[in-house]
Amino acid sequence: MSTEVVTSVDNALTLKGKGLMQEVRTPRLLLRRWSDGDRALFAAINTDPRVLEFLPRALSREESDALVDRIEAQFEERGYGLWVVEIPGVSSCAGFIGLSTPRFEAHFTPCIEIGWRLGADFWNHGYASEGARAVMEHGFEALGLTEIVSFTVPANVRSRRVMEKLGMTHNPADDFDHPLLPEGDRLRRHVLYRKKKSSEINTTW
Ligand SMILES: CC(C)(COP(=O)(O)OP(=O)(O)OC[C@H]1O[C@@H](n2cnc3c(N)ncnc32)[C@H](O)[C@@H]1OP(=O)(O)O)[C@@H](O)C(=O)NCCC(=O)NCCS
Numbered sequence: 366m367s368t369e370v371v372t373s374v375d376n377a378l379t380l381k382g383k384g385l386m387q388e389v390r391t392p393r394l395l396l397r398r399w400s401d402g403d404r405a406l407f408a409a410i411n412t413d414p415r416v417l418e419f420l421p422r423a424l425s426r427e428e429s430d431a432l433v434d435r436i437e438a439q440f441e442e443r444g445y446g447l448w449v450v451e452i453p454g455v456s457s458c459a460g461f462i463g464l465s466t467p468r469f470e471a472h473f474t475p476c477i478e479i480g481w482r483l484g485a486d487f488w489n490h491g492y493a494s495e496g497a498r499a500v501m502e503h504g505f506e507a508l509g510l511t512e513i514v515s516f517t518v519p520a521n522v523r524s525r526r527v528m529e530k531l532g533m534t535h536n537p538a539d540d541f542d543h544p545l546l547p548e549g550d551r552l553r554r555h556v557l558y559r560k561k562k563s564s565e566i567n568t569t570w
Contacts, residue, residue: 385444386507391499394492396448396462398440399433403449406458406484407433415485419521421552439465445508450483450496459487462496464504464513469544473557476514477504481527488523494530501531505562516541516557525556533558 388397410416411424411432424432440446447463460483467474479500481493504510515533517524528535539557546553 385440386503389448389499389503391495393452394496394499395451395453396496396499397451399437399449403458404430404433406456407449407460410460410482410484413485416482419518419524419552420482421546436461436463436465445477445504447480448496448500450487450492452487452492456484456487459484459492462493462500464500464508471541471544473514473539473541473559476512477510479504479513479515479531481524493527497527497531501560511562512559514557514559516555518552519554519556525558528558531560533560 388395390396408424408426408429411429417423436447443466445464447461447465450459450462451457452459460481462481462483463479465478465480467476467478479497481497483493501513504513513533515524515528517528519525525535535556535558537556539559541555541557542548542553543550543555
C-alpha cells in the first residue's frame, strides 16, 4: 500500500492518495467499504431497541442512509472510516467497526476514535473484538497513528469489555460530559478509553 501521510495543523491525521485500504480481513470477518445492498440491513440495526439501549435514538431510513453517505465521504476525505462488517456465510452486513473523528470538541480532541455497532443477533461471538483488533492494528501500523481512543456511557458494559480486551485503559480523570447532549440527558456522562501505539493488545482472551 502506498499512502501519503499528512499531519494537519490540528494534529488530526489525514491520508491522501490512492493508498486507501479498501478492506481488512480477519479469520471470520471481512471489513469492507459500503455498497447500496448494505443500506436496508444497516437501517434495521438502527431501529432495534437492543442496539439503541445506549444510543440517543432510532434512525429513520433517510437518517441511516445519510450516515452511510457520511461514512463513505470520510473514507474519501480522510483515508479511514467505519467499515461494514461482513461475516461470510452468516451476514452480508452485520454492522460497522472502524475509525472516525469525533465531530465535537472535548479535552481529548482532536483524536481518532475506534467504534462499533453490530446487529444484536451477532453479539457475544467475539466479532466486535476480532474486528476491532484488526482495525487497531491497521490504525497504528498502516495509518501511523500514535493513539486511538474510544468512549461510551458507563453502563455500556459490552462496549467497555471490548475496549478492555483491546488493551485500552480507562482513567476516571478522563470521564466527560458529551458536548452534543444536553444537561440531564441519560447518556451525557461518558467514560474515555485510550490506547497508545506502544502498549500491547491483550491476546490472552
Ligand atoms: C458493543 C458491541 C459492538 C459488542 O459486540 P460483540 O461482538 O458482542 O462483542 P464481543 O463478543 O467481542 O465482546 C463482548 C464482551 O462483552 C461481554 N458481555 C456481554 N454482555 C455482557 C453483560 N451484560 N455484562 C457484562 N459483560 C457482557 C461478553 O461476555 C464479551 O466479553 P468476553 O469475551 O470477555 O466474554 C455490541 O454489543 C453492540 O453493537 N452494541 C450496540 C451498539 C453499541 O452500544 N455500540 C457502542 C457504542 S459506544
